[in-house]
Amino acid sequence: MYLTIFGFLITCGGLLGQDDTNKLRIIAFGAHPDDCEISAGGVGALWAEAGHDFKCVSMT
DSSP: OOOOEEEEEEEEESSSTOOOOOOOEEEESSSSTTTTHHHHHHHHHHHTTTEEEEEEEOOO
């Protein structure tokens, strides 16, 4: 079993330079290259399909 470091950073609109569309910017963090995709790939695809920005970050 491996340890997964996983977190979400969700930032809503309203910052300088953003429009008022309530579009989310979501970042998923994983300790290893496939952790993010395994843990959040499905929900990330749903968020992206809904028009939000979704990124995966590997911490190795």
